[in-house]
Amino acid sequence: MSIEARSVVEQFGERMKRLAIYEPLHRLDRKKGKDKNGNEIPYYELGMLTLLFFFENMIMRHKTSGVRELALFLYEVCHEKINLDETGFEELAREIIEVYRPSNGKRNSRSFYNWETGQEETVYYSILKAARSDLKSNTQYYALDEQGLELIFSSREYFSEFQISINQLLLRKQLEKGEFMGSLRQLDEMDLSAEALTERLAKIKHEVSRSIVSEETYTRYKKLIEDINLRLIRENEEFEELHEFVRLTKDSLKYQLDNEKDKKAYEFILKIDNRLEEVHHEHSKLLQESIALRTHALDAAQQSLYYIGIDSFNFEQEIVDALMGRLMPLYTSGTFIEPFLSLERAKLWHPMSVFYKQRIERVGEEDKSKAFTYGVTEEEVRKGKSKIGHYFKEVVNELVPLFEEQSVITLEEICNQIEVLRPEWLEQRLFYDMWMILHQKSPIAFENLDEESILNGIKEALGGITNSIKVMEYEGTVQKVPRFEIKNMLIDITMRQKEGERNEL
Numbered sequence: 001m002s003i004e005a006r007s008v009v010e011q012f013g014e015r016m017k018r019l020a021i022y023e024p025l026h027r028l029d030r031k032k033g034k035d036k037n038g039n040e041i042p043y044y045e046l047g048m049l050t051l052l053f054f055f056e057n058m059i060m061r062h063k064t065s066g067v068r069e070l071a072l073f074l075y076e077v078c079h080e081k082i083n084l085d086e087t088g089f090e091e092l093a094r095e096i097i098e099v100y101r102p103s104n105g106k107r108n109s110r111s112f113y114n115w116e117t118g119q120e121e122t123v124y125y126s127i128l129k130a131a132r133s134d135l136k137s138n139t140q141y142y143a144l145d146e147q148g149l150e151l152i153f154s155s156r157e158y159f160s161e162f163q164i165s166i167n168q169l170l171l172r173k174q175l176e177k178g179e180f181m182g183s184l185r186q187l188d189e190m191d192l193s194a195e196a197l198t199e200r201l202a203k204i205k206h207e208v209s210r211s212i213v214s215e216e217t218y219t220r221y222k223k224l225i226e227d228i229n230l231r232l233i234r235e236n237e238e239f240e241e242l243h244e245f246v247r248l249t250k251d252s253l254k255y256q257l258d259n260e261k262d263k264k265a266y267e268f269i270l271k272i273d274n275r276l277e278e279v280h281h282e283h284s285k286l287l288q289e290s291i292a293l294r295t296h297a298l299d300a301a302q303q304s305l306y307y308i309g310i311d312s313f314n315f316e317q318e319i320v321d322a323l324m325g326r327l328m329p330l331y332t333s334g335t336f337i338e339p340f341l342s343l344e345r346a347k348l349w350h351p352m353s354v355f356y357k358q359r360i361e362r363v364g365e366e367d368k369s370k371a372f373t374y375g376v377t378e379e380e381v382r383k384g385k386s387k388i389g390h391y392f393k394e395v396v397n398e399l400v401p402l403f404e405e406q407s408v409i410t411l412e413e414i415c416n417q418i419e420v421l422r423p424e425w426l427e428q429r430l431f432y433d434m435w436m437i438l439h440q441k442s443p444i445a446f447e448n449l450d451e452e453s454i455l456n457g458i459k460e461a462l463g464g465i466t467n468s469i470k471v472m473e474y475e476g477t478v479q480k481v482p483r484f485e486i487k488n489m490l491i492d493i494t495m496r497q498k499e500g501e502r503n504e505l
Contacts, residue, residue: 175245
């Protein structure tokens with residue numbers, strides 16, 4: 001039988017690169033160390049636990065995972081097997097992280113002879129990468145790098161359990177690198193995973209209605225469904241972030257269509273956007289199904305379990321025979337039948353109740369709090385508007401000379417003028433209300449004001465020099481008295497053009 005050598009050694013370098021990521025685990029396996037009881041420390045297994053710890057934090061979006069957090073996790077999991085205190089576990093965590101991410105700054109590497117190219121090659125890989133850091137406490141946090149994720153994904157059980165989450169992480173990595181073709185493949189894999197999970201949920205739904213015959217079974221299925229639901233919620237949040245990431249990428253590429261390569265990349269990102277929307281839609285239906293399964297199916301199963309217990313309960317056999325068939329102390333007999341007795345009821349009066357708060361009413365006195373408050377009449381409303389309009393007119397009349405000099409002026413300059421002429425106005429709330437009303441209704445054309453408007457006073461005061469007023473927000477705030485502070489505004493008076501004259505700011 002003939003074998004073609006070229007096809008055998010094809011992609012040899014890539015395969016060696018994938019094997020190289022296991023080397024840190026082998027280095028940990030070769031490490032020697034003992035706990036306080038003299039037992040060997042299982043570095044190999046602890047290395048895998050470390051990877052699972054960082055992967056779970058990545059899934060849960062925890063950004064603060066460092067030596068201290070890893071040590072606490074290892075202590076919680078392993079303290080019964082490995083006799084070390086918290087300080088010992090912290091040193092252990094530091095050793096493991098040192099293997100995955102050397103502190104000397106050099107990347108992990110592996111040299112080998114590539115039989116495909118006929119050359120010596122070196123591959124570099126990174127299991128852990130530095131994430132954020134806390135400068136105050138001088139603490140460095142870590143996260144799984146790309147090869148660390150690959151190392152985790154080689155675990156088949158974890159791979160199948162978190163298939164969509166894994167695809168989401170890989171999709172984000174590929175989008176960041178601009179590998180759009182691979183991104184489409186990840187979306188296709190997510191679609192297949194969603195279909196598989198749909199079938200699994202349907203199977204669980206049938207099992208829930210058919211197999212729950214005890215409290216233990218119910219608890220097990222409840223935990224399974226809640227775990228699925230929580231994972232789907234986290235994945236849905238990741239989909240939202242992916243949508244936003246794709247949108248930003250699409251917007252950035254839209255204005256860079258200078259050559260054929262850019263146009264092709266833009267076409268790919270459009271396909272990714274549409275495909276992501278489809279996959280997210282299917283995933284949303286999965287989330288709704290898991291919620292329905294958790295609320296309806298589990299409740300129905302619990303009720304079914306309750307009625308099964310009632311139907312199978314025999315009062316004569318379980319209670320009467322047990323009570324009459326063997327001698328029991330009086331207290332035990334009372335406790336035995338107590339659940340089947342009705343609750344004891346008694347109407348009691350306590351002497352201390354005479355000191356409680358009493359409601360005291362005088363006969364013939366009307367409770368004023370129960371009287372209705374009647375609204376003001378239309379005449380009173382009209383008088384109130386007239387009074388406010390007159391006040392506005394009086395204020396603006398004082399400012400007419402200022403407006404004749406400047407067509408655009410700030411509220412701060414107006415308040416400076418008022419502070420000299422009529423400082424008492426700065427203590428009045430209505431003065432500030434006037435400017436807020438003008439800003440709210442701006443721009444105002446005087447010819448459009450109705451006869452009953454409270455702004456007619458301003459129209460009468462400024463009618464000789466302008467036919468409109470515009471009030472806009474301006475930088476800064478104005479505070480002339482401790483009681484009131486208002487945002488600075490820009491008041492723009494559109495002056496009527498006079499022959500040989502032009503107003504300027």
